[in-house]
Amino acid sequence: MTDAIYVSKSDILDLITENNEAGGFTDYSNYSNLWDEVDNMPATNVQPVKRGRWENEYLEDDIWWAECSNCKQETHSRYGRPSTYRYCPNCGARMDGDT
Numbered sequence: 304m305t306d307a308i309y310v311s312k313s314d315i316l317d318l319i320t321e322n323n324e325a326g327g328f329t330d331y332s333n334y335s336n337l338w339d340e341v342d343n344m345p346a347t348n349v350q351p352v353k354r355g356r357w358e359n360e361y362l363e364d365d366i367w368w369a370e371c372s373n374c375k376q377e378t379h380s381r382y383g384r385p386s387t388y389r390y391c392p393n394c395g396a397r398m399d400g401d402t
């Protein structure tokens with residue numbers, strides 16, 4: 304499946320319930336059937352995206368070091384700045400924002 308988006312099932316059920324309470328359903332069975340269909344949808348394994356940024360980058364003895372703001376672990380490299388890495392090799396965080 305491409306271009307999939309994932310939303311919380313409980314958020315959708317809350318929205319359906321709010322819609323029913325606001326009179327959005329003219330027939331209770333329509334509300335009940337929709338609620339049941341959403342509630343019975345199979346779960347998909349989804350892992351929350353971890354985000355971080357590189358901090359405290361420095362060069363020491365020809366080795367670059369930087370700390371991940373998410374896991375607080377340091378990463379080093381002889382071949383360039385760790386701050387160019389898009390992901391933390393320790394925790395897998397995407398390095399495009401705050402934790």
Ligand SMILES: [Zn+2]
Nearest residue numbers: 371374391394
């Ligand atoms: Zn990390």
